[in-house]
Amino acid sequence: MNTLATRPAHDPRAMLETPFHPRIAAANGLQSWYNWKGYVSAERLDQIEFEYFAIRNATAVFDISPMTKYRIEGPDSEAFLNRLFTRDVRKIREGRVGYGVWCDDAGQVQDDGTLFHTGPDLWRLCSQERCLDWLHWSALGYDVRITDETASVAALAVQGPTSCSTLRAMGLSGIETLKPFELRSFPFHDGELMVSRTGFTGDLGYEIWTSTALALPLWDALFAAGEHFLIKPIGSAALNIARIEAGFIMAGADFVPAEQGVRHGRSRSPFELGLDWLVDFDKGQFTGRRALLAERASGSRYRFVKLDVEGNKPATNSFIFGAGQRKVVGTVTSAVWCPTAKSNVAMASLDMPYGRPGEELWAEIYYMRELKWTRVMARAKVMETPVFDPPRRRQTPAPRF
Amino acid sequence: MTDTHDVIIIGAGHNGLVCAATLAKAGRRVVVLERADRPGGAARTRTFAPGYSVSSGAHFLNQFPVSLIEELQLAKHGLRFAAKGLATVALQADGRHLRLDGAKAAATDLGAVDQQAFAEFHAEIASYAAVLAGAFGRRPPRLVDSDWRDRLGLLKLGWDIRTLGRDRMREVLRIGLMNIHDLASERFEDARLRSAVAFDAVLGTSMGPRAPNTVMSYLYRRTADAFGHAGPSIPVGGMGAFADALAAAATARGAEIRLQAGVASIVVHEGRATGVVLDSGEVLNASTVISNADPRTTLKGLVGYRELDAGFVRRVEGIRMRGMAAKLHLALDALPSIPGLDAANAGDRLVLCPSLEGLDEAMNPSKYRQFSAEPVIELCIPTLHDPSLAPPGKHVISAVVQYAPVDLEGGWTAAARAEFEARIMARLETVMPGIGSLVSSSELCVAPDIQSEFGIHGGHWHHGEISVDQLLMMRPVVLFSQYAMPIDGLWLCGAGAHPGGGVMGLAGRNCAQEIIRKRASA
Numbered sequence: 047m048n049t050l051a052t053r054p055a056h057d058p059r060a061m062l063e064t065p066f067h068p069r070i071a072a073a074n075g076l077q078s079w080y081n082w083k084g085y086v087s088a089e090r091l092d093q094i095e096f097e098y099f100a101i102r103n104a105t106a107v108f109d110i111s112p113m114t115k116y117r118i119e120g121p122d123s124e125a126f127l128n129r130l131f132t133r134d135v136r137k138i139r140e141g142r143v144g145y146g147v148w149c150d151d152a153g154q155v156q157d158d159g160t161l162f163h164t165g166p167d168l169w170r171l172c173s174q175e176r177c178l179d180w181l182h183w184s185a186l187g188y189d190v191r192i193t194d195e196t197a198s199v200a201a202l203a204v205q206g207p208t209s210c211s212t213l214r215a216m217g218l219s220g221i222e223t224l225k226p227f228e229l230r231s232f233p234f235h236d237g238e239l240m241v242s243r244t245g246f247t248g249d250l251g252y253e254i255w256t257s258t259a260l261a262l263p264l265w266d267a268l269f270a271a272g273e274h275f276l277i278k279p280i281g282s283a284a285l286n287i288a289r290i291e292a293g294f295i296m297a298g299a300d301f302v303p304a305e306q307g308v309r310h311g312r313s314r315s316p317f318e319l320g321l322d323w324l325v326d327f328d329k330g331q332f333t334g335r336r337a338l339l340a341e342r343a344s345g346s347r348y349r350f351v352k353l354d355v356e357g358n359k360p361a362t363n364s365f366i367f368g369a370g371q372r373k374v375v376g377t378v379t380s381a382v383w384c385p386t387a388k389s390n391v392a393m394a395s396l397d398m399p400y401g402r403p404g405e406e407l408w409a410e411i412y413y414m415r416e417l418k419w420t421r422v423m424a425r426a427k428v429m430e431t432p433v434f435d436p437p438r439r440r441q442t443p444a445p446r447f
Numbered sequence: 448m449t450d451t452h453d454v455i456i457i458g459a460g461h462n463g464l465v466c467a468a469t470l471a472k473a474g475r476r477v478v479v480l481e482r483a484d485r486p487g488g489a490a491r492t493r494t495f496a497p498g499y500s501v502s503s504g505a506h507f508l509n510q511f512p513v514s515l516i517e518e519l520q521l522a523k524h525g526l527r528f529a530a531k532g533l534a535t536v537a538l539q540a541d542g543r544h545l546r547l548d549g550a551k552a553a554a555t556d557l558g559a560v561d562q563q564a565f566a567e568f569h570a571e572i573a574s575y576a577a578v579l580a581g582a583f584g585r586r587p588p589r590l591v592d593s594d595w596r597d598r599l600g601l602l603k604l605g606w607d608i609r610t611l612g613r614d615r616m617r618e619v620l621r622i623g624l625m626n627i628h629d630l631a632s633e634r635f636e637d638a639r640l641r642s643a644v645a646f647d648a649v650l651g652t653s654m655g656p657r658a659p660n661t662v663m664s665y666l667y668r669r670t671a672d673a674f675g676h677a678g679p680s681i682p683v684g685g686m687g688a689f690a691d692a693l694a695a696a697a698t699a700r701g702a703e704i705r706l707q708a709g710v711a712s713i714v715v716h717e718g719r720a721t722g723v724v725l726d727s728g729e730v731l732n733a734s735t736v737i738s739n740a741d742p743r744t745t746l747k748g749l750v751g752y753r754e755l756d757a758g759f760v761r762r763v764e765g766i767r768m769r770g771m772a773a774k775l776h777l778a779l780d781a782l783p784s785i786p787g788l789d790a791a792n793a794g795d796r797l798v799l800c801p802s803l804e805g806l807d808e809a810m811n812p813s814k815y816r817q818f819s820a821e822p823v824i825e826l827c828i829p830t831l832h833d834p835s836l837a838p839p840g841k842h843v844i845s846a847v848v849q850y851a852p853v854d855l856e857g858g859w860t861a862a863a864r865a866e867f868e869a870r871i872m873a874r875l876e877t878v879m880p881g882i883g884s885l886v887s888s889s890e891l892c893v894a895p896d897i898q899s900e901f902g903i904h905g906g907h908w909h910h911g912e913i914s915v916d917q918l919l920m921m922r923p924v925v926l927f928s929q930y931a932m933p934i935d936g937l938w939l940c941g942a943g944a945h946p947g948g949g950v951m952g953l954a955g956r957n958c959a960q961e962i963i964r965k966r967a968s969a
């Protein structure tokens with residue numbers, strides 16, 4: 047996921063290992079690793095198609111332990127988070143999870159993440175980027191305690207149509223009644239598992255959070271239970287296909303986190319990422335509110351769109367042209383051929399006013415076959431909904447497969 | 448609830464009063480709310496011992512533009528001067544005092560070369576300071592999202608620097624970020640001259656003579672020349688009388704001043720300031736709320752960080768404002784004798800800073816939250832000019848003393864105060880032998896006292912250090928240097944805003960003009 051590896055990914059001495067590493071290393075036939083925020087992580091363990099189809103047809107397991115995790119607690123935790131997030135976190139009740147973004151003063155997105163309301167005045171924030179200093183600056187004037195628990199919490203994403211059956215077989219009784227974005231704890235050995243019905247695949251799926259000590263017992267129990275349900279460990283490459291298919295954006299790929307951008311104007315506001323629904327001007331002050339109000343009044347610079355691209359060549363890094371094929375109106379940030387939806391999807395950031403729903407644009411695609419490069423101009427139509435959005439993603443009780 | 452005003456100014460410091468007078472003249476209905484029982488902020492006079500009064504904060508008027516004094520008709524409103532254009536005497540233990548009067552440096556054994564060098568230095572610095580003074584009279588140009596006025600301001604600044612001529616332009620770029628120790632050593636042979644110049648560069652800051660930015664703070668001080676002062680002045684009745692004249696001018700123009708009306712908080716609704724809540728609980732509404740309090744007090748204390756963006760909060764927290772200057776007030780039974788000093792010059796501004804090395808050593812302990820073993824001192828005997836401050840035949844000494852960090856290790860306990868006062872008296876004895884026996888009463892005010900008397904966070908002279916990273920378009924913080932804060936309707940008009948502190952009045956003046964202009968263009 048993070049392609050900006052700062053240390054050689056093959057040098058284990060320079061890297062941290064997640065609590066699941068012994069199992070993943072044993073399963074990783076390809077030994078294809080990458081650096082995810084300092085952790086050795088699997089890019090792929092097997093053929094990418096097998097891994098992808100495990101997500102869509104069975105149960106896929108992805109180690110998300112390297113994800114940045116903060117524990118936020120104290121009497122002002124809700125008020126603090128409401129100042130941080132652009133959405134109203136008061137609507138995320140205890141036992142629920144919410145997706146959101148946070149901005150700098152200029153209303154530019156720093157990162158997106160999921161917020162777990164795990165107890166009274168107790169939350170977990172999961173993000174792509176490290177942002178402890180920003181959280182601390184945001185916490186001035188609030189009675190909260192913020193702890194980085196990235197290294198002390200082990201976590202797995204268990205995704206796919208048979209994931210619920212796998213977890214039931216593992217003994218998590220009643221798991222099928224867990225609603226999307228809900229979380230629940232289950233006893234496990236001498237501790238517990240926190241399970242949330244969340245994920246990055248747009249499919250039926252769960253994320254399991256536990257102490258590092260219980261990581262390997264969890265893995266073993268999970269794979270024993272999932273054998274009949276064709277459980278399979280996967281790497282980030284397959285996951286990336288699934289998330290584009292589901293239309294999820296990713297920090298570092300689809301936008302430059304505002305605190306990391308060096309060049310003026312490269313960052314994006316929530317409106318410019320199509321995240322208008324995450325901005326709540328009625329809840330009171332939050333960082334970026336002033337700037338976003340001004341943007342709402344004067345108009346955004348960019349529009350973020352999902353494109354249905356003609357043909358089957360992914361429009362990776364393509365320029366997007368306007369209807370006349372003369373003017374470049376934007377660039378693709380993520381693109382992939384989606385095997386389940388059988389469509390060629392791209393996500394792109396376009397200059398305003400381009401990218402209205404249904405608008406037809408052109409993607410300039412370069413591809414190579416045996417050292418011969420070919421350029422095609424492919425029709426690209428602005429879509430309003432993601433190409434993959436199965437009912438099972440939302441059904442409660444979760445369907446059994 | 449009352450809505451009879453459209454402008455609330457929090458604080459009747461001199462900047463708040465200038466701001467009030469300017470806005471009232473433009474037809475605004477202004478109310479000034481001051482926590483203390485008299486106006487003036489750190490420019491106030493009060494009794495410190497029965498029968499003895501002193502300017503309890505600032506004791507010299509040397510930066511308030513003469514043109515502004517005239518425009519506000521302060522003479523008509525009661526301002527009288529007891530002394531004007533005072534010279535500075537750098538006192539020496541051996542009686543070989545150095546007297547600086549404008550461009551003229553004099554001491555019995557001062558070499559001709561140094562005399563000449565000082566005259567040239569004085570004129571050269573005045574030309575640079577004049578450029579700075581020009582920029583002080585305007586709002587600082589904004590570099591991002593600038594409008595025509597910003598670009599004009601930048602052009603003007605560039606033009607002013609150009610008109611210095613090629614050699615001086617090069618020179619100011621060379622020395623601008625230097626330290627005063629190196630510059631003074633480069634220009635003068637005489638140790639007294641070096642330390643007298645260096646003292647003026649560090650006075651009111653937390654820096655030592657070797658700190659970068661000290662040449663800048665020297666230039667800052669010397670803008671006084673461009674504002675029409677040949678040296679410090681002392682108003683009759685002390686600085687409080689100056690503040691009274693300002694208050695009278697503001698009142699005459701229609702502003703209302705309410706004393707003992709401390710503001711507990713600024714009311715913010717939907718990102719807009721709508722009024723204030725007084726300590727008493729009374730609520731006042733106005734569409735424009737201006738704070739004369741320092742940026743930290745205003746934004747953290749009165750607005751509250753929760754109402755602001757986190758990045759802005761980070762910058763406000765980063766403002767350096769560590770108070771280092773203390774005041775010592777002495778009630779004297781008689782005039783102290785100063786061997787070697789012509790009696791006619793005893794009323795000058797007196798400075799006690801024996802050498803560059805001594806100044807450096809005086810600062811060093813402050814880095815480790817200790818006070819100077821041998822503090823450096825600026826003082827005056829105002830009763831020589833204005834006998835009304837003390838009973839007949841008696842005198843007052845007003846001294847600014849450095850370095851006395853606000854965050855003294857172990858705190859400013861009674862023992863620490865006694866110890867520091869003894870150190871100051873020991874220094875005074877070196878030039879005023881026997882002074883200790885003349886003291887009938889004394890008062891030491893260290894930074895925490897200044898903080899509580901004037902409401903200045905950290906007790907800092909300038910409401911924020913004078914250094915390149917906190918000046919012009921960086922004051923009080925980058926992107927918000929044009930007096931408007933990131934809360935609609937909230938403005939800063941005090942020393943923490945451009946151009947900075949000292950009794951100068953320009954922060955209040957520029958802020959008012961910016962508000963008037965905003966309204967005119969809206």
Ligand SMILES: Cc1cc2nc3c(=O)[nH]c(=O)nc-3n(C[C@H](O)[C@H](O)[C@H](O)COP(=O)(O)OP(=O)(O)OC[C@H]3O[C@@H](n4cnc5c(N)ncnc54)[C@H](O)[C@@H]3O)c2cc1C
Nearest residue numbers: 458460461462482488489505506507710902942948949950
């Ligand atoms: C020890 C010392 C010596 C100095 N000597 C000199 C000198 O000799 N010459 C010189 O030019 N400068 C000197 N200065 C600097 C100068 O005094 C200050 O920079 C200047 O007075 C600042 O003016 P101001 O109007 O911006 O703010 P202030 O004078 O600080 O005024 C702010 C006012 O706001 C009021 N206030 C704050 N909060 C509230 C509230 N919540 N509600 C109501 N009112 C409030 C305060 O009571 C105060 O009256 C000295 C400073 C110090 C500390």
